Each structure stands twice: as structure tokens, then as C-alpha cells.
Amino acid sequence: MRIGYVRVSLNEQNWDMQLDALKERGVEKIFQEKMTGKRDDRPELQRCLDTLRKGDELVIYKLDRLGRSTFKLLELTKHFEEEGIDLISIMDGIDTSTPVGRFFFRTMASIAELERDIIAERTKAGVKAAKARGRVGGRPETPKKDLERALRMYDCNEYSVPDIVERTGVSKATIYRAIKKRNEKTGGIVNG
Structure with missing residues (x-):
């Protein structure tokens, strides 16, 4: 089954362009949401994810409709891969039902994982350097x-x-x- 998800920001009023593109792709059921992409607690997105089953395709207009952070997008695509769900992003030209689409997402996932590891190393090094100078992190102690x-x-x-x-x-x-x-x-x- 082809299931679609469209989202517009709170200040963005029109989702007709997204709806038209999804209908053109033969999407059978569309979940619509008016909410910022920064939030992870989007009820319609959750309903959409709960509806998806193995063999289904999730069609979106653009990747940023699913989430604003690379980490969130990769978390979702990993879930889709584990559940046997394909992701199609119309404007980004991504289709994980194809070998090239799967390769693209695996490459992105590897880069994001590397980025997370580098950030974690920098954070540890920064904390170590601060401790060496006698600084301690966290909130100041209550008098x-x-x-x-x-x-x-x-x-x-x-x-x-x-x-x-x-x-x-x-x-x-x-x-x-x-x-x-x-x-x-x-x-x-x-x-x-």
C-alpha cells in the first residue's frame, strides 16, 4: 500500500502542492499535519508510522517533511528498513525500493554515525580539558x-x-x- 505524509509549518498555510504530488504518485491514504518539523511528538506522523506494514511504501514530498534533523531521518529510515517499508521522497529523488536508493541511505547513515562519534569524542575531550583547568560542568549548586x-x-x-x-x-x-x-x-x- 502507498501511504503518504504531508506536513506544513504553523506559519505555512497551504499543502496543496504536496497533496497533488502524492496523489500523482498513486498514494492511497494520506496523513496531514500542521506542525513544526522540529517536534518529534507529531500525532499524525505517529498514526502514519503505526499504519505502515511490511511491503508498504511511505511517500513524502521532501525529506524535511519527515524531520529536520539528520539523526531523526536516519532513525526513521533504519526503522523502515528493519520493517520492510520503502521510503519515496519525490523532490529528493529518493526511492529505497531500488538498490541505488538503499545505497544512498546506508551511505547517509554511515556519515551521520561518523558525525555523532566525532561529536562525542569532541565533547569528551572538552570535558577532560575543562576538568584539567578545574572547571566542573552541570548546573551551579544551590546555596x-x-x-x-x-x-x-x-x-x-x-x-x-x-x-x-x-x-x-x-x-x-x-x-x-x-x-x-x-x-x-x-x-x-x-x-x-
Whole structure:
């Protein structure tokens, strides 16, 4: 079965050109979505992916309709290959049902994997260099006096956690971590 997916950005209003191109290719069912391509939680794309079965073809107008990042595109195409689903991108001239199309995507996947590995190596080297200079990554530690104040406010049961966050600047996660740590030490007993 030929299944299509079209997407326009929130500020882009017209998907007629995409629909016409997919219908010209004999697409039987089309999923349409008006949403940014940066988001991975696109409901119509998910419905489209859930509909695809072995032997189906997913037809799109252009690769950027599926996703904006190379990593996301390669993740999807790997899934398609594993499930026996072919991908056809009309404007990019890609058709993974052909040997050349499969070769093209495997080559792209290899390049993307190399790029991820290089980025990971650079990141590790940067962290190592920063540590050698005495710098430590991560968020700055919450000042002890601010955390103690937040815990006192929590213990008096007069403030909600959002109120405490707003008044002290201590994050909700930090407050809950401190409460959990304190409860583990004291067995849940709070010193008033």
C-alpha cells in the first residue's frame, strides 16, 4: 500500500502542492499535519508510522517533511528498513525500493554515525580539558542557605512547592531531592 505524509509549518498555510504530488504518485491514504518539523511528538506522523506494514511504501514530498534533523531521518529510515517499508521522497529523488536508493541511505547513515562519534569524542575531550583547568560542568549548586530556607518553608506546611520555588529560587527538583535525602537519613522524621 502507498501511504503518504504531508506536513506544513504553523506559519505555512497551504499543502496543496504536496497533496497533488502524492496523489500523482498513486498514494492511497494520506496523513496531514500542521506542525513544526522540529517536534518529534507529531500525532499524525505517529498514526502514519503505526499504519505502515511490511511491503508498504511511505511517500513524502521532501525529506524535511519527515524531520529536520539528520539523526531523526536516519532513525526513521533504519526503522523502515528493519520493517520492510520503502521510503519515496519525490523532490529528493529518493526511492529505497531500488538498490541505488538503499545505497544512498546506508551511505547517509554511515556519515551521520561518523558525525555523532566525532561529536562525542569532541565533547569528551572538552570535558577532560575543562576538568584539567578545574572547571566542573552541570548546573551551579544551590546555596545551602536557600535550600535550608526552602525546606523550612516546606516543613511548616503553609506554602505549596510552587510558592517555595517562586520565593526562594530553588528548583522543584532540588527541593524534592533534598526532602528525599533527608527522609532517608532520618527515616522520615522531621526535626521541627
